[in-house]
Amino acid sequence: MTEILDHRLRGAWTPEGAAAAHLPDKAVRWLTQRIGPLGADAPVAPDSALAVPDSRLPSGARAALAGVVGAEQVTTDRAERLDRAGGLSYLDLLRRRHPASGLSVPDAVVLPADPAEVQRVLEVCAAHDVGVVPFGGGTSVVGGVAALRGDKAAVVALDLERLDRLVSVDPESRIAVLQAGVRGPEAERLLAPHGFTLGHVPQSFERATIGGLAATRSAGQASAGYGRFEDMVTGVRLATPSGEWRLGVAPASAAGPDLRHLAVGSEGALGVITEVAVRVRPVPGVRRFEGFVVDGWERAVGVVRALAQDGLLADVTRLSDVDETGVSLALNAGWKAAALRAYLAARRVAEPCLLVLGWDGPSARAVAARRRETVRRLRAAGAVALGAGPGEAWRRGRFSGPRQRDALLDLGVCVETLETAAYWSRLPELYARVRAALRGALARPVVMCHLSHAYETGASLYFTVLAARDGAGPIGQWERAKAAACATIADGPLGTVSHHHGVGVDHAPYLGAEVGEVGLSVLAAAKRAVDPTGILNPGKLLR
Amino acid sequence: MTEILDHRLRGAWTPEGAAAAHLPDKAVRWLTQRIGPLGADAPVAPDSALAVPDSRLPSGARAALAGVVGAEQVTTDRAERLDRAGGLSYLDLLRRRHPASGLSVPDAVVLPADPAEVQRVLEVCAAHDVGVVPFGGGTSVVGGVAALRGDKAAVVALDLERLDRLVSVDPESRIAVLQAGVRGPEAERLLAPHGFTLGHVPQSFERATIGGLAATRSAGQASAGYGRFEDMVTGVRLATPSGEWRLGVAPASAAGPDLRHLAVGSEGALGVITEVAVRVRPVPGVRRFEGFVVDGWERAVGVVRALAQDGLLADVTRLSDVDETGVSLALNAGWKAAALRAYLAARRVAEPCLLVLGWDGPSARAVAARRRETVRRLRAAGAVALGAGPGEAWRRGRFSGPRQRDALLDLGVCVETLETAAYWSRLPELYARVRAALRGALARPVVMCHLSHAYETGASLYFTVLAARDGAGPIGQWERAKAAACATIADGPLGTVSHHHGVGVDHAPYLGAEVGEVGLSVLAAAKRAVDPTGILNPGKLLR
Structure with a gap:
């Protein structure tokens, strides 16, 4: 069973004290070839190097909060506050390495024990004009847990870790x-x-x-x-x-x-x-993972579309584009990549796109029955079956992306992801234009993409970007690239500004393009109804 | 292909001039035995017998509306207004037979040509303080299209029939x-x-x-x-x-x-x-309908639950309780009911519950493949297959319910339906308590029920009630029974006050039990944002 990671966020996904993900030499060589010479970023700054302003939580508010949750569950301890100072986006991680860029640190951390205490904490905060940032895993990559004070006297992180039942x-x-x-x-x-x-x-x-x-x-x-x-x-x-x-x-x-x-x-x-x-x-009795290669992105997307529209998707269905597949083939030793490349060449697969399927079922027989027609369709589309290897490799590494990002940051690489979704007929344009926007905004980037969520009417696209740092400074560099991608998505809109990361701070400027001015006014009205003084997560979702 | 019915509503579902549904003599005899002597209701009143107040639409508003849609698409014609005076609930139908009970008649009918005209009509109505009742098929059974004026100067029916593209x-x-x-x-x-x-x-x-x-x-x-x-x-x-x-x-x-x-x-x-x-x-190449009988309601519900939770439901899955099955067996000559009863008796089916399944698929082979495991499960649960007959009979009559209701009204029968849904674990209590509430509120009623929409976590229940009229007057009688059923559903709440009929006027008192006071305030706030002066469908959804 998977371990629960300590939620304390110290500028990295990799838990403090745990070994950082290892980037093999060949990965470093490959990256250098693709994006240019790597450097070394500043390490994650120790707490002592981070500027933490004095807590502004008024003493009356603190006393009232202590009356609800107990004095020991309201803390202005520097380390505790730093643990809830933002989420885990690339920009959040950069801010821990470049302290001058400024962290948003809550004025206190409050840890209620149950829903009733949460309710009373909100009443106290409303009475004392204190903003509240609900804090769960802290994994937001869109600024959703940034401790923004807005126009409030203070802002507290409302950590829900004790609501664990x-x-x-x-x-x-x-x-x-x-x-x-x-x-x-x-x-x-x-x-x-x-x-x-x-x-x-x-x-x-x-x-x-x-x-x-x-x-x-x-x-x-x-x-x-x-x-x-x-x-x-x-x-x-x-x-x-x-x-x-x-x-x-x-x-x-x-x-x-x-x-x-x-x-x-x-x-x-x-x-x-x-x-x-x-x-x-x-709980499924059987889980089966496997890989296929389809020749050509457009054809592969068409195959996944047909599976989605005919009810034949595997539970996990993840299709990498040619670039992402190439990176996997280049770097993933577990697949015996050289032999695999030769195998694909012999089968004249010019533009391999890796398709990982994962099946859950009560029994091997049930999985086999579900799988049969899907595999028949794949073969009819010329897909090459790679067996369990690539599927199991993906499964083993399914949570490793954020750790690899830590290692890439150490090498001074600009590394971030962004995701969107659109109807099938708009997907080719969305794919082409977002890639072009990212390539236009960054010098010699690697832009990889996969389709990981398919529906009858459309699918998501998930982009991973790697680039060497440039003169804009690491934060300005990514802000520029991200803005170019978001503006492209929101033009039309061609798709949604987020398929599963959320709005937070980073996507708030683009929400209006998606739900309209009327939609924004409805959200604002709903917020006034439940939160008349605006204490709830200031600056998130709605600007 | 099914005919589109003229949408003009004249106090009956059955179109004017069309033959009313015929109730066979044996149905009338059966009803008399079950609920007591039948009478005869007043016939649907001719337009001339209905009180239609003069239109209150201010002349300035009328001129402005004519400026948007053209003078011929704004009418205060008596017959046109009566055509949009309410929907098709039992109470709506009674009001057409008992004119003294009062109809809500719009002050005018406006027929815009396209979305842009609809938008401009709303702007004119907002400027002139005129309420707007959007009118589509007029089939609401919860008062959703009642022409309530609220605090507005006038109310118009905004008929969307020209938006037909x-x-x-x-x-x-x-x-x-x-x-x-x-x-x-x-x-x-x-x-x-x-x-x-x-x-x-x-x-x-x-x-x-x-x-x-x-x-x-x-x-x-x-x-x-x-x-x-x-x-x-x-x-x-x-x-x-x-x-x-x-x-x-x-x-x-x-x-x-x-x-x-x-x-x-x-x-x-x-x-x-x-x-x-x-x-x-x-468009499916094949549609297949069939019937089964399961012995006992609880067992039958359990079978449908297992099918829903294991992804094995037919596209149409409709399970009648013992009472509804009994009525079908008693009245539906098409099934050779006597022979069927003997057949079931021989198989010792004590409490038959009819299950109708309908399958759509690209081919007979595809349907057969989908159907296989479902039928295996049904047989394992002791279900008796009845073949295509009952399925096809249901399919032929799938739209006939409202016409039969017209015929029953002619006989002075109190006849109405109501529906709800709940999680599986609460379904038995919901079933028992709603039946008890209806039986407590009405003398000797027939209360039938079917489950027609099943989900992983629960299902809907659809009740049909037949009773002789009593001393309360037909409207007061049903209002009493409906209130008893709704109060039962909303107690807890045990389920939702409506699975697919909506809120309208009739269910508005129970919405708070379902979405809470906070929910009501959020809805009210959303309404203020899009409709600051409250012209949109006054008195519906929110009281």
Whole structure:
């Protein structure tokens, strides 16, 4: 079972004291060839080197908070505050290496024990004009947990780690109620004795919390089989300055707009999610991973589209473009890459695109039955089966991306990801234009892409960018590239500015292009209703 | 292909001039035995007998509306106004037979030609303080199209029948954009040349419009296969007094709350839906219907639950309880009911529950493959296969319920339906308590129920009630029974007050139990944002 990572964030995904991911020499050589000479970034600064302003939490507010949660659960300790000073985006990590760029540090950390305490904490904060940043796994890559004070007197990080219980399991309805602070691996550990799994495995799985998954509309790697997190949420309990809010009384309803979809994706700006009722499924008896190669991105996308539209997707369906496949082939020793390249050459695969499939099922027989027609379609499209190797390799490394990023930062590489989604007919243009935008904004970048979530009407695209640093400074360099990509996506809009990372601070400028001025005014009105003085996650979601 | 019914509503579902549904003598005898002597209701009153107040539409508003849509598309004609005076609930029908009970008649009917005209009509109505009731098929059974004036100077019915176009088809993304006024059969006719179907077939199919299906979160009879209408909506275009609003740029998104779910289900109170982008599917090559009998309601519900949770539901999955099955066996000559009863007796089926399954697929082979495991499960549960007969009988009669209701009203029968949904673990209690509430509120009623929409976490229940009239007067009698049922559902809440009929006027008192006071305040705030002066469908959704 996967380990839960210590949630203390010290400017790196890799936990303090743990060995950093090792980049093999050949990877460094390959990178140097592709993007130019590597350097060395400043190391992650020790706490002592970081500027932490004195806490502005008024003493009256502190006393009132202590009255709710106990004095020991309100802290202005420097290290505790630094632990909740932002999330884990590339920019967040850079800020820990370049302290002059400035961290947003909360004035205090508050650790309530249960939903009732969360509710009372909000009432105290509203009374004392203190902003509240709900803090779960801290894995936001869009600035969602930045401790912005806005126009408030102070801002506290409301850490939900003590809300760590499995509240109830309804095996007949296949619904489990989990408190918001339960992390991915712990959720699985709590559900396993009941025979259930969430089946929700985003790359942030080791750290992310149930509340955070709901608040940001997470999509797990097995979304084709288990659905997006929003599809799994049957009920939500939120604390708001206007009172507690519970939603979800039936599997489906026509009792007006589905307000669950307003709570899900609300990113702490419309309430603090304290409990989530989620649909669970039996732990699968069998998990099978495998790889295929399809010749040509357009053809490969067409194959995945047909599988999605005909109900034949594997639970995990992940298609890499030629560039990403090339990197995998170049760097992944586990696959015997040279032999594989020869094999593909013999089969005249000119532009290999790696397709990883993962199947969950009660038995090998059930998986085989589901898999049969999918594989038949793949073969008909000329796909070359690579067997279990590449699938298992992907599975083993499914959470390693963020650790590799730490190692790449050490080498002074500009490394970040961004993701979007669009309808199938717009996907080729979106793919081409985002790549062009990133290439236009960066010198000699490596731009890789994969399609990891497919639907009947469209799919997501996930880009990974590697580039040598340039004269703009590391933060300015990425801000420029990111702005170019987002402007391209929001032009039309061609797609959504985020398929599963959320809005936070970074995407807020682009939300209007997607939901319109009327949509922004509706969100603002909803926020005023639940949070009249605007204490909830200032500066996030809505600017 | 199904005929589109004239949408003019004359106190009956059965179109004027068409033959009323025939109730066979044996049905009348059976009813008399069960509920007591039948009488005869007053016939549907002719227009001349109905009190229609003079139009209060101010002349300035009328002139401004004529300036937008043309003088001939704004009418205060008595007959035209009566055509949009309410929907098709039992109470609506009674009001046409008992004119003294009072109809809500709009002050005028406005017929815009396109979304731009709808937008300008709203601006004119906002400027002149005129309420607007969006009017599609007029099939609301919860008062959703009652022409309530609220605190406005006047109220107009905004009939969307001229918004009857297929705007575009994106075959690659399988998305069609339809204008709001397109009715079910016409949508299918427009899509068929492109090889697509909506697959959305509610009982109101012959009259209901695309805009209405979205505004009320409709669920079609094949919801297990095609999803609820909300699942099919990828985009919405609305006119609001605060400006046009377009939503839907990607198949899935994490760009904040999914506001599509606020537009869908908004019942004309948050905007007038003018266009809907819907996911379409290829027209199936094969449709197969069949019937089974399972012995005992609880066992049968358990079987359907297992099918839903294991992904084995047929596209149409409809399970009748013992009472509803008994009525079908007693009245449906097409099944050779006596022989069937003998057959079931020989197989010792003590409490037969009829299960109708409907399968769509590209080929008979594909349907057979899908069907295999489902049938194996049914046989393992002791289900008796009845073959195609009962399935085809249900299919032929799938839209006939409302016509039979007209015939029953002629006989002075109290006849209405109500529906709810709950999680599986609460379903037995919900079933028992709603039946008890209806039986407590009515003397000697027939209360029948079916489960017609099953999900992993729960299912819907649809009750049909037949009773002799009592001393309370027909309207007071049903209001009493309906209130008893709704109070039971909302207690806890045990389930949702509506699975697919919507809120309208009738369910508005129970919405707070479901979404909480915070939820009501959020909806009210959203309404103020899009409709600052409250002209949109006054008195609906929110009281």
